[in-house]
Amino acid sequence: MELTELDHLPAGLLERPASALHHMLNGPTLIHLEGKNPNPLFVTVLQHGNEITGWEAVRRLLKSHYEFDQLPRSLSILIGNTHAAKYRLRRLDDQLDFNRCWPGGKFEDSEVGKMFRQVTDRVRAVNPIAAIDFHNNTGLNPHYAAINRIRPEFLRLASYFSSKVVYFTMPEGTQSLSLSRYCPSTTLECGQAGEVHGTDHCIGFLETCMHLDVIPTTPIDADEVHLFHMVATVRVHDEALFGFGHVPTEIAFRENLDVLNFQELPSGISLGDVNGGPEPPLIATDIDGLDVTKDYFRFDRRQIETVREIMPSMLTLDRRVIQQDCLCYLMERIHFEDHIEVTDHDPLPEGIRRSDRPGEPAL
Numbered sequence: 001m002e003l004t005e006l007d008h009l010p011a012g013l014l015e016r017p018a019s020a021l022h023h024m025l026n027g028p029t030l031i032h033l034e035g036k037n038p039n040p041l042f043v044t045v046l047q048h049g050n051e052i053t054g055w056e057a058v059r060r061l062l063k064s065h066y067e068f069d070q071l072p073r074s075l076s077i078l079i080g081n082t083h084a085a086k087y088r089l090r091r092l093d094d095q096l097d098f099n100r101c102w103p104g105g106k107f108e109d110s111e112v113g114k115m116f117r118q119v120t121d122r123v124r125a126v127n128p129i130a131a132i133d134f135h136n137n138t139g140l141n142p143h144y145a146a147i148n149r150i151r152p153e154f155l156r157l158a159s160y161f162s163s164k165v166v167y168f169t170m171p172e173g174t175q176s177l178s179l180s181r182y183c184p185s186t187t188l189e190c191g192q193a194g195e196v197h198g199t200d201h202c203i204g205f206l207e208t209c210m211h212l213d214v215i216p217t218t219p220i221d222a223d224e225v226h227l228f229h230m231v232a233t234v235r236v237h238d239e240a241l242f243g244f245g246h247v248p249t250e251i252a253f254r255e256n257l258d259v260l261n262f263q264e265l266p267s268g269i270s271l272g273d274v275n276g277g278p279e280p281p282l283i284a285t286d287i288d289g290l291d292v293t294k295d296y297f298r299f300d301r302r303q304i305e306t307v308r309e310i311m312p313s314m315l316t317l318d319r320r321v322i323q324q325d326c327l328c329y330l331m332e333r334i335h336f337e338d339h340i341e342v343t344d345h346d347p348l349p350e351g352i353r354r355s356d357r358p359g360e361p362a363l
């Protein structure tokens with residue numbers, strides 16, 4: 001797989017929605033645009049072909065503000081999987097997931113991996129102020145940023161997008177994790193693809209980054225950023241029959257279950273009714289795959305009740321996702337103010353390991 005590198009926008013590119021980029025771009029393309037401040041922002045869109053918000057934001061930003069004007073700072077744009085975007089798919093069946101192929105991941109020696117090594121070398125050479133990777137997800141999740149290092153400038157960069165920030169170090173081979181060695185980097189989860197307010201939000205964020213002098217490295221207040229990490233994956237019992245709302249089934253989840261995403265729930269909250277069926281109806285496993293169901297839930301009152309403070313994410317009403325993947329992840333707050341990383345080798349907060357792997361977020 002060849003990387004195409006350009007120093008200009010091909011005429012007409014900004015007119016193309018993600019699904020039509022393949023007419024002009026034959027695969028991954030790195031475009032460098034010059035601006036007043038030569039220290040560029042590095043932005044990646046469409047690593048997943050159906051996650052179009054980043055491209056919508058970039059093309060609208062460039063069209064409305066900068067088509068006839070100089071950019072406030074240089075901008076390097078990587079347009080990722082144009083072939084998958086053509087079919088509005090995350091990736092094609094015969095392709096690797098692009099956002100698992102960056103240096104440091106297990107696919108770094110693949111063809112895509114070698115290409116991203118090339119991109120990484122180019123990006124390091126231009127020394128960007130930050131690296132931003134745009135994604136979308138399914139279900140009703142708030143917009144949030146994910147970071148891979150607990151450092152003030154990473155938290156600050158994330159805070160320009162959302163006060164909700166997730167820390168992760170798995171899966172490996174993601175762009176933000178890989179580039180976090182060289183510059184502040186973040187993965188932005190911009191809600192569901194195709195939502196106009198998602199594009200608007202991303203444009204606002206990009207405008208902020210385009211006008212920054214530097215990303216401050218001064219400490220950030222604990223109330224500006226709420227930092228979480230995953231502690232458990234929750235699955236529905238394989239044999240259990242389940243539904244949503246007032247349905248006569250073994251597990252009747254509350255109708256609008258996904259409004260609980262990214263809500264810090266106290267103990268005693270009910271996620272739904274239990275009307276018999278296999279026990280336990282839900283199974284929570286921790287990062288080592290150990291069953292920790294009892295730490296989070298009780299079922300003895302014909303309800304799925306929380307027994308401690310938790311914050312679910314990725315709760316979905318999609319039966320296929322629930323059956324094939326999981327019901328949700330459970331997150332806990334990291335009190336980062338006590339744990340800011342100063343060197344590369346600082347210990348992580350207690351209870352958090354670099355090998356944390358409660359399940360892989362669909363970044």
Ligand SMILES: [Zn+2]
Nearest residue numbers: 048135136363
């Ligand atoms: Zn994605």
